[in-house]
Amino acid sequence: MGLISSIMVRLLRAQPFEMQALDTLAESMKATSILKKDRFHRYYKSSILPIPCLAYSDALVFNSNYYQILSDDEVLAIGAHEFNHIAKKHIAKRLPRTVLPAAVLAVVIGYMFFINSVSFLFIASAMVLSFLFFLFGSYYVNAKWFRKQETESDLSAVEFVNGAAMISALARLGPQKTSWLSKLIPHTHPTIEQRIHNIQVVMSTKNSFNFTITFGDGTSKQQIN
Ligand SMILES: [Zn+2]
Structure with missing residues (x-):
């Protein structure tokens, strides 16, 4: 901290x-x-x-x-x-209710793109965008x-x-x-x-x-x- x-x-x-x-x-x-x-x-x-x-x-x-x-x-x-x-x-x-679940979900999204062998740049941007999306969502939920x-x-x-x-x-x-x-x-x-x-x-x-x-x-x- x-x-x-x-x-x-x-x-x-x-x-x-x-x-x-x-x-x-x-x-x-x-x-x-x-x-x-x-x-x-x-x-x-x-x-x-x-x-x-x-x-x-x-x-x-x-x-x-x-x-x-x-x-x-x-x-x-x-x-x-x-x-x-x-x-x-x-x-x-x-943190466990906001940043953590958003990070986990972003990793899952990244993994799904990874196993479908898309480019690294695409995976990285998909992960950043989905992290921000899920983080925003977690503020709604909480x-x-x-x-x-x-x-x-x-x-x-x-x-x-x-x-x-x-x-x-x-x-x-x-x-x-x-x-x-x-x-x-x-x-x-x-x-x-x-x-x-x-x-x-x-x-x-x-x-x-x-x-x-x-x-x-x-x-x-x-x-x-
Ligand atoms: Zn306050």
Whole structure:
């Protein structure tokens, strides 16, 4: 994994930065694999990253335009979401369901062309194309499972950081694109509205829970929303 993240950091021309508050958060969320590198090579900003934030087991890459508009609390909220992915090893768990089956199927396709003795160049291009095709397909097949991991990461993040900051960080992502292309690609994340709604539900039950604990003597029927 370390190799993949360092290649990606180079490809994305990402600039490192250090942040003690993120380190402390990673520690308390048990995302300890990110703390293995020295503190100057854990968090990065990239102006060409096409998504808001990318997580590897040992690195986080923020889109620098997005990072720039975030408050400190919002950076921690996004960090907490990514740290849950790292702590629960979501990235590693995704490989056997995405890259691996696509690679196996591409090899099978390549073998079928091989036994029919077509040219090497044809076999190689058929394998690359079928790998990309099956990889894309696997994102469709697993989209619901991906969305579950995203919801889990949002909800576990608000146990550690300010829920309101999580909501405002998500709201800054703005309305989602509704082009035909965005409708075509697999939906690996719930919509921003769904994510904000889920966080609000958890925050309101958390408040009522605290209230019940504090005043659990017959006045607990009152609600804090
Ligand atoms: Zn995520």
